Amino acid sequence: MPDEEPLDAYSRVVSTVAAALTPSVAAVRARRRGGEGGGSAVVFTADGFLLTNAHVVGSAAGGTAAFADGTQTPFTVVGADPLSDLAVLRASGPTPAPATLGDSDALVVGQLVVAVGNPLGLAGSVTAGVVSALGRSLPARDGHAVRLIEDVIQTDAALNPGNSGGALADARGRVVGVNTAVAGVGVGLAVPVNATTRGIIATLMREGRVRRAYLGLVTSPAPLTAGVRERTGQRRGLRVVEVVPGSPAARAGLRAGDLVLTAGRAPVGDAQSLQRLMFADAIGRPLPITVLRNGALVDVIAEPTELGPVPRG
Incomplete structure (x- = not known):
């Protein structure tokens, strides 16, 4: 019947993606101090590298990956970056064919996506839905450092x-996101797979960690008054909510309320515009920052330090 064709087409897409992707998705058990953690991971190279969330492995050094065909293999944690919630694993034994990484920047709201994982211990589970929203931000914390994961994908796939x-895959089976959080009924979030995260993944594979610069600021976007907009040409800035004692920001003289x-002589109007500066090339280098304090423009020089790595074992 003609009215059945859309459902048939939808079913064909979802079942085709599921058949192609499910063999590449593993259930992982990570050996942590004091117990185990669990979740999912996806094979993304032919030589046994897997991609997962940093919070799945935590401080674990290794664990076991189990695939849909029943095979299991030990893995080691090559590297994890809590501030992007991404981690790379390396399997010790054979792995299925890798999934293809896509580009989340090409997604549009309403587009079909398919999630494959191991919810509640149910291996190889497949759900489908749409991209509900793009450009969300998800706070991530590593010790006293807080960062927003940018361009998070929101989906209603269960x-x-x-x-x-x-x-999280598109209709062609390309992995466009790594499922990371459940924000509520019908609201799931995924870390995007795009140029930024590909760079993080490559760095984890090469160096085992992502070197990040650290300032010690907690900020919140704030609109500028009409007078300040006229003086600066900006509409928004970042209100300093907290300055971590002893941090580079504190040593530079930044204060709560600034x-x-x-920063770096470039306008900042959101948390992302500041945190994009906080990678390895900013460590130990003078960073000029201009703030508005009690109606006056104040220039300071901060020197970001390196954010320490999370110990494993």
């Missing part, structure tokens, strides 16, 4: 505990 680290206008 996600449950155990889906974390699994694949309104950050520029």
